[in-house]
Amino acid sequence: MTAIAGKLDSKILNGGQKLAVKYFMVAIVLFVAQVAFGLIAGLQYIFPSLFYEMLDFNVNRMVHINAMVVWMLYGFIGAVYWLVEDESGREVVGLKLGNIAFYVLTAAVTVVVIVYLFVQTGPGTHKTLWLINEGREYIEAPRWADIGIVVVILVFFYNISMTFMKGRWSGISGVLVLDLVALAGIYLCGMFFTTNVSIDQYWWWWVIHLWVEATWEVLVGCIMAWGLMKTLGARRKIVTTWLYIEVGLMFGSGILGLGHHYFWIGTPEYWLSIGGFFSALEPIPLVAMVVHAVYDSGVHRFKSTNHPALAWLIAHAFGNFFGAGVWGFMHTLPQINLYTHGTQWSASHGHLAFFGAYATINIAFFYLAMQKWRGNVWMSAGLADNGWKWKWSLGLLNTGVVGMTIALLIAGYEQSFIERAMGGSTWQAYFEGQMHPWYIQAMQWRVVFGIVTVLGVVLLVWDLLTIGRKEARTAAVLESPDTKESFKPSSTGAAAGASAG
Template structure:
């Protein structure tokens, strides 16, 4: 083990539990996809609703377990202190297992119609989507969350005044995790009240509390990875969290359009839901900025892949897809169809699942005392999960589009012979995507548990770095991504998102309502396919540039600083001439080569200049810092 704090070692068992729950959850997902194809499958033995209750609850539980693991992993670094007493962590861990087993035993009671009602309180299970567990599960979970909040706060400094934004982010996150859960204890007599408070838990968890934790953890993990400036990360965390609360608080009311609550929610919900993507774009932008900070190569590239994927899917799946459906005029068509599931899979697994998997990669590496390892399996699993996931989303989007036409526009309701057949192809596609996803998950779990087999020794790494070598040309996919290009990609994703939005809105057109689906089918077809392809290509582009940058950083690490060409800036007086000299030297470099700059003045002021002149595609390593001489090594990356 290679941990600074003992608390961190405890995170490992949470990650193992998380992977087990994840595996079971996706097997239930596969089962659901199969029942979609053959509705008689396991009928009477394990009905669809029970399997779905497992699928949803496990999704929530494994991600929360992952959050716990991640916070135990990074918390001591943030608070510079261990948790006491340790037995409370162990207690939390076993309590979690007991809750899972208990809930797994009670959920199948739905097949017999047993909820354990005493008065109006369902003690065993309660048939509320996402919160299917009964009151006993709810109370146990509340205790668990409270313990967890206590443990997290215990690690932080006593003096609240010394907290930075990340302390605050996590503190608010873990307290709200327990606080919001209190609303799951409400059993209302009326359906509108019940649904109202159900969304307090479901929405405020995923669209507020989890996002706050997510943004804080991404910020913290990236500053660990790239040595990003804590102030800058703090800035991003504060404004990210503020935007989440600002938009998400009233944005919640997009769930209150049609559940029997008043119509004024349609205005408020539409307005603030439209703002909900802002923090998510903001977060992705900061991931983009932070990626260019480090000058030592990232030792755990798969972890970075997953963290990047998390920010991307949060922006695309939660942000863009959420935007396409939460305004009232779109929502009236989308509500209660497969389009919701298209958004849900990306927003839940894409945003939160990928993040905790990223943290798992780092924790496992530290736990098994591995410095470097070959990441090809991790990356393969990332791409399979990525493609499987967008495939699942695409299948739901395709089926949902057909469903809106058949079910809402035509009002056909013979499920077996009209609605289901209309969505038949989407079901097949869903099954295939699920298989790709599961292949990715199998490789992921295998890679995590056998990472030690792929460890790379110091000498081997040296040899590998030499093999990478330097080159005079690189493909345009591997070139540094400038802010403008990032903007174009994001703009592309949003463009197709708006096309989809237009498609959903177009169901309001009279011609469409009269029975001609051409306009929405074309718009949504182009929109969804464009969205998927743009997202995929953007991820390839971003990660290729990342690979190039990291490879070149490794090559530069190998170079002997003594033999580098030295540019002496001491005799040069004019700033313009200095810049020219540096630029010329830089342009002569091959990718993966470097020169050394020497001056009698502090060179750190040259850094922003270089930024301006060269963009951000260079490595900057300070070799000597005054008082007589300043020396900086500058390398060309991509």
């Protein structure tokens, strides 16, 4: 790693943070894999014969989405290991076990991807289900890997909960530990097979919706609370109180918002009302967030110890609002969802929501980690080269993802209208929808913005490997957030300041 990234100071990291950077590194590799396979899948819409019978669209799409789910999990696990010793005031309990779990998980992910790419499909027997592909969209991992994931999450839960039990508890850690129980527990709902497809889908959505709109959101809330204390010097009492409020608002609307996935899978009709009502309430916490964000930026000075991380945290707030709020609500009520469900409209919503809500916060943590790993160097204003790499990667990634989102929105609109509403979802209407010039042009634009996204990722990786490399100043210090805030470079090298090319 040092050969690629230059001098890194691992001695400055605590045990949890040393494990965290391993998770972050694999997360970045999987992020690169996600965009690479996404680009190939996008190209296959325009050139259908590309890699035909070698790397078909269904395989690319599966690897694209699975890589996304797994790199986000790696990012979250890494972020929790990053903060746990700081938050609990003691060393991680069972760190050796945590390290073993990391290597087991990474080996398992590697084997699963190799099987996805080189074996691809099986005869559809129990052997296939156990060894090749479980067949459930987004969580296709074979059952042996499913069991491995649960075991690794249980080890993770043991490490984190025991560390807090032996150290000190806080509001953040309390919410975090309870959430980890749900994180492991809800995954079990996607691990058993029933012959009734409605019942199978019913439970599958528990993983897809409740993981994403409950457990992941809460996990991100905990990580964000800690991140705000570190980057902005926010007061613990305030972020903890808001974490409780956020959890309350989110559970109040998000859990039964699950109903919007039950509209068309053969569940009883009352799910139309439940899903509709709670989905209409889901954006209210996001609008409430606007009030708090403006309040804080108005009352406090925006000084941060890590500009790239803070910029990505801000991107998180906007991305979450537009991706989950605006793009979600546009097609969530059953009267319109009847036509949009499962079209490119869903893909449009998915791209912006996942990027905005989760990718952004993981990237923010990568920057926090690099800052400390470099020796706790300066990452506030006046970075070397004016910080052009992180600014351009932020711009390219956001432009790329927003561009793809709009292109997919146009394709989804056309598909809903021509294939579903006019054509009545027949097989012929499906092809008419796919061959319409609007659809084809939208898919071409999606690839253009996909390439912009890839460039953003390349620049991001380059920046993470080089940022702070020649920095001589040490990180800015936000002095005692519970008294008066001050902002200055700490002692050494302040004069060396302008640093370093």
